[in-house]
Amino acid sequence: MSVQDSAGLSPSTRVVSLGRPAHQPGAAVNPSVTFTSTYLADGDVSYARVDNPSWSGLEAVLGDLEGGRALAFASGMAAISAVLAQVPHGGVVVAPHHAYSGTTGLLDDLANSGAIQLRRVDISDTSEVVAALDGADALVAESPTNPMLEVADLPTLIEAAHERGAWVMCDNTFATPLLQQPLSMGADVVVHSVTKYLAGHSDLVMGATVTPKTESGERFGEQLHTHRSSRGAIPGPMETWLALRGIRTLSLRVERAGENAQAIAAGVADHPAVTRVRYPGFGAIVGIEVIGGAAGAESVCAATSLWTHSTSLGGVESQIERRRRHAAEVHTVPEELIRLSVGIESADDLLRDLIAALDAIQP
Numbered sequence: 001m002s003v004q005d006s007a008g009l010s011p012s013t014r015v016v017s018l019g020r021p022a023h024q025p026g027a028a029v030n031p032s033v034t035f036t037s038t039y040l041a042d043g044d045v046s047y048a049r050v051d052n053p054s055w056s057g058l059e060a061v062l063g064d065l066e067g068g069r070a071l072a073f074a075s076g077m078a079a080i081s082a083v084l085a086q087v088p089h090g091g092v093v094v095a096p097h098h099a100y101s102g103t104t105g106l107l108d109d110l111a112n113s114g115a116i117q118l119r120r121v122d123i124s125d126t127s128e129v130v131a132a133l134d135g136a137d138a139l140v141a142e143s144p145t146n147p148m149l150e151v152a153d154l155p156t157l158i159e160a161a162h163e164r165g166a167w168v169m170c171d172n173t174f175a176t177p178l179l180q181q182p183l184s185m186g187a188d189v190v191v192h193s194v195t196k197y198l199a200g201h202s203d204l205v206m207g208a209t210v211t212p213k214t215e216s217g218e219r220f221g222e223q224l225h226t227h228r229s230s231r232g233a234i235p236g237p238m239e240t241w242l243a244l245r246g247i248r249t250l251s252l253r254v255e256r257a258g259e260n261a262q263a264i265a266a267g268v269a270d271h272p273a274v275t276r277v278r279y280p281g282f283g284a285i286v287g288i289e290v291i292g293g294a295a296g297a298e299s300v301c302a303a304t305s306l307w308t309h310s311t312s313l314g315g316v317e318s319q320i321e322r323r324r325r326h327a328a329e330v331h332t333v334p335e336e337l338i339r340l341s342v343g344i345e346s347a348d349d350l351l352r353d354l355i356a357a358l359d360a361i362q363p
């Protein structure tokens with residue numbers, strides 16, 4: 001036997017036990033990586049762009065954690081593109097001012113080409129979002145948002161969207177399915193940048209969608225599967241295997257990184273160079289605003305030695321970055337905002353390194 005039915009098992013068991021070959025004497029403990037583009041005729045699978053057993057283990061684990069059917073994509077943006085392609089031509093999309101810059105950029109492109117009509121909202125202002133939902137086709141939610149760490153009242157927004165005939169996509173990259181399961185709140189599709197916490201080691205780029213196991217959810221999942229097959233944004237077998245290897249430690253990593261993030265947020269709050277700390281109280285991303293504007297923030301990023309000065313997040317190693325250094329970042333994100341992706345190192349070591357960098361800013 002092997003663990004196929006997760007009922008009654010805690011998430012920390014499920015991330016370890018699901019998506020493995022059946023238990024038989026002599027069987028491999030891990031799925032194998034299959035490098036093939038095609039299969040001999042008359043079997044269950046025919047061509048590796050359409051169906052690929054290399055994806056099954058990861059899709060089984062992620063689908064189980066989110067409570068739906070997962071599909072692996074070539075990147076988080078490929079997954080988000082597939083979902084946004086389901087909006088009818090010229091349809092109305094309500095989306096946050098602040099979200100991952102790739103998502104906000106894609107929404108702008110779609111709006112500029114006439115493919116969608118875009119209504120931007122403050123996703124943490126529930127009444128503003130609800131007012132914008134009249135006549136909308138879809139709500140794009142991200143919570144907490146990247147990099148402003150705003151939190152949306154997802155259950156209320158999802159219910160309001162459904163009452164007005166709009167479906168809801170929720171980007172769950174920051175929270176991970178261990179801290180938040182949007183499908184259980186009624187969301188129609190969850191998207192992930194698997195690149196971040198799920199894979200967890202900054203060594204690959206991958207994405208996923210998860211749709212609920214309801215009748216309409218199954219239909220949505222089929223549309224996304226068709227989109228993945230025809231557009232071809234599929235992950236490779238090696239990346240998928242690495243992501244499955246990474247997700248095995250997800251519960252340990254999320255727990256440790258979350259504890260570290262609490263310690264970092266509290267530990268810098270009273271520093272004279274810090275003007276604001278953004279931390280939603282869960283997860284492992286912390287935003288800090290510092291004195292000295294963009295230059296002050298850049299000097300902090302350059303002065304740390306333990307923190308990795310690089311873009312991206314969700315790896316075992318702590319990362320630091322001033323988001324506005326990227327021209328694509330939304331212009332209402334403060335110039336002096338530093339995004340910290342807190343990793344699993346010792347919180348004391350991380351805090352000492354960060355405080356030394358903060359001490360060096362001249363007011």
Ligand SMILES: *Cc1c(COP(=O)(O)O)cnc(C)c1O
Nearest residue numbers: 075076077100146173193195206
């Ligand atoms: C990184 C990120 C994405 C994009 O994912 P890629 O794997 O880089 O394509 C989407 N949403 C959020 C919240 C992200 O942080």
